[in-house]
Amino acid sequence: MANRLGTGPASRRYIHGVGPRLALSRARRIVPLLAPWNLCAAAWALVALRRTGRDLAARGLDGARVAPPPRLPASARAGVIAVVRRRPSTCLERALVLQRWEADHGAGGDVIIGVRGPGDGFRAHAWLETMPDGPPGTFEEILRLPAPTR
DSSP: THHHHHOSGSSSSSSTTTTTHHHHHHHHHHHHHHHHHHHHHHHHHHHHHHHHHHHHHOOGGGGGOOOOOOOGGGGGHHHHHHHHHHHHHOOHHHHHHHHHHHHHTOOOOOEEEEEEEEGOEEEEEEEETTTTTOOOSOEEEEEEEEEOOO
């Protein structure tokens, strides 16, 4: 009696132990990311993050250059955001890559580097001023990097 209720293929969960509603919700978010322009933007972001990290390590902040993205519609930003939020990288690497993408699509903002004082324990953070989430907590601005020109 392998076809009893609760056994067999019909009773299996859909994706990694989640039910059909959650699986459908995830699919609706993932499918638009599979558009060719989003995949191309994601590939650019992946390479740009890696190269930016290497440049920062080898040459410091003055030697870090982010290559321009390929000519893609501004809506391909979803592919860039998907990689930037999921790929292990520093806040400075993320901010520089996002700054380059935004600058090449007409919305360049400054990268801001800030520190939190010794009272809370020293911390440094970098963020793109045009991002809606901004910096976590209060940081005192110590450096502002203007957006690159096209």
